[in-house]
Amino acid sequence: MKLLKCILTENDCYKTKRTIRPKGVMVHSTGADNPNLRRYVQPVSSTPDREELLAALGSNANGNHWNRPGLDVCVHGFVGRLADGTVAAVQTLPWAHRGWHAGTGTSGKSANNTHISFEMCEDGLTDPVYFRQAYQTAVELTAMLCRDYGLDPMGDGVIICHQDGFRRGVASNHGDVYNWFPRFGMDMNDFRADVVRAMGREEEDEMVYYRTLADVPDYYQDAVKKAVDRGALRGESAGVLNVSEDLCRTLTVLDRLGQLD
Numbered sequence: 001m002k003l004l005k006c007i008l009t010e011n012d013c014y015k016t017k018r019t020i021r022p023k024g025v026m027v028h029s030t031g032a033d034n035p036n037l038r039r040y041v042q043p044v045s046s047t048p049d050r051e052e053l054l055a056a057l058g059s060n061a062n063g064n065h066w067n068r069p070g071l072d073v074c075v076h077g078f079v080g081r082l083a084d085g086t087v088a089a090v091q092t093l094p095w096a097h098r099g100w101h102a103g104t105g106t107s108g109k110s111a112n113n114t115h116i117s118f119e120m121c122e123d124g125l126t127d128p129v130y131f132r133q134a135y136q137t138a139v140e141l142t143a144m145l146c147r148d149y150g151l152d153p154m155g156d157g158v159i160i161c162h163q164d165g166f167r168r169g170v171a172s173n174h175g176d177v178y179n180w181f182p183r184f185g186m187d188m189n190d191f192r193a194d195v196v197r198a199m200g201r202e203e204e205d206e207m208v209y210y211r212t213l214a215d216v217p218d219y220y221q222d223a224v225k226k227a228v229d230r231g232a233l234r235g236e237s238a239g240v241l242n243v244s245e246d247l248c249r250t251l252t253v254l255d256r257l258g259q260l261d
């Protein structure tokens with residue numbers, strides 16, 4: 001996932017400076033046929049990396065983007081097309097800022113107080129390639145947020161779309177994302193399952209392995225060498241251990257407990 005950052009500092013929502021403790025992620029889609037991020041996201045003169053952002057996003061000649069006062073909406077991010085046509089995510093509010101995206105539900109409560117939010121820019125809702133790319137980017141963004149904020153993606157009410165929020169009494173009566181996902185055979189249950197899978201892949205990617213004893217960092221070496229010397233750790237072939245950092249750490253703890261001597 002390509003993730004840019006262009007905080008909408010001129011939006012009145014940003015200026016409230018209110019924060020939340022995120023308890024979930026609410027997925028929206030824009031309800032308008034315009035997949036381009038520049039429709040909604042533009043830097044202003046004070047935005048860090050303004051030139052680079054403008055080049056990546058493309059410029060909005062209509063002045064109808066969301067980085068301006070007078071709007072009653074603001075989300076934490078967008079998923080859509082960059083100027084070069086590729087699909088990316090952009091962060092548009094600090095993640096723990098209180099956004100304006102859900103309105104008030106029938107319970108009198110609002111997911112604005114609990115959920116990080118992002119908009120998926122809709123196109124004409126008939127292009128399976130764009131849908132697949134936007135969906136995958138949304139999955140990866142949600143997985144990152146769940147990891148960073150310790151959220152359980154399968155928890156009740158944690159990952160919901162705007163329409164889910166309405167049914168749960170915490171959002172206004174909008175149809176997104178069920179106006180779009182089902183056209184390609186997907187729903188929010190699929191989305192949640194894909195977020196779980198994406199989080200699993202992240203953990204695998206982060207797992208560090210050491211090929212030989214010489215590759216093992218000094219602070220793990222004694223314990224790993226003891227395990228090898230005692231025949232407890234044999235590896236794959238002569239000299240090749242392919243031992244994970246997790247295992248090195250476990251062996252070091254066992255060594256401190258005197259279990260390897």
Ligand SMILES: [Zn+2]
Nearest residue numbers: 028162174176
């Ligand atoms: Zn919505």
